[in-house]
Amino acid sequence: MDHLTQLCARLQEAASASPYAEKKLVFGDGCQNPRLMMIGEAPGGDEEKQGRPFVGKAGKNLSAFLETIGLKREEIYISNVVKLRPTKESPKTGKAVNRPPSKDEIAFFLPFLQEEIKVVNPQWIVTLGNVPLKAVTGDAKAVIGDWHGKPFTLEDGKILFPLYHPAAIIYNRALSETYQQDLMTLKGLLEK
Numbered sequence: 001m002d003h004l005t006q007l008c009a010r011l012q013e014a015a016s017a018s019p020y021a022e023k024k025l026v027f028g029d030g031c032q033n034p035r036l037m038m039i040g041e042a043p044g045g046d047e048e049k050q051g052r053p054f055v056g057k058a059g060k061n062l063s064a065f066l067e068t069i070g071l072k073r074e075e076i077y078i079s080n081v082v083k084l085r086p087t088k089e090s091p092k093t094g095k096a097v098n099r100p101p102s103k104d105e106i107a108f109f110l111p112f113l114q115e116e117i118k119v120v121n122p123q124w125i126v127t128l129g130n131v132p133l134k135a136v137t138g139d140a141k142a143v144i145g146d147w148h149g150k151p152f153t154l155e156d157g158k159i160l161f162p163l164y165h166p167a168a169i170i171y172n173r174a175l176s177e178t179y180q181q182d183l184m185t186l187k188g189l190l191e192k
């Protein structure tokens, strides 16, 4: 069993003995030692159904992102901080709808993400939004508005490039322009 498979097995075991035992886990996906690892917040409904991160609507955003920076999905590794879909009951429909991950969920999955990053060993880490930014930097006060669009060298030499979460830019035109500029900055850095 390779390291990544072992890590997933350990996470599955820990989750089975936790309050999240009934939840389906969505593990990271992609190759090891990639140029870039992308880290989102948590899977949504499509991801939970298909068992893969960034599929459905988020997958379309991902395709546009990859096209801009000139990489293919097979060339990168994609994961989330929280490996289950955080849900709450909609008061209107009674159905499960997405909610942001809780502090407890983030704390439970964080050590596994840290190990996943070590095992996957990417050169670049792209975080989407505040949750993965705080998780990767270990800085609870880090906010994406201050960190986005600039590279940071982490202690282990990997380069972090924080982006806004694509969901945050949908209804915000100014932020959408900033996001596009940040993507062009990243593309330029990756071409160097």
Ligand code: URA
Binding pocket: 040, 041, 042, 043, 044, 047, 052, 053, 054, 055, 058, 080, 128
């Ligand atoms: N899909 C994911 O897998 N992660 C996100 O952060 C958003 C959508």
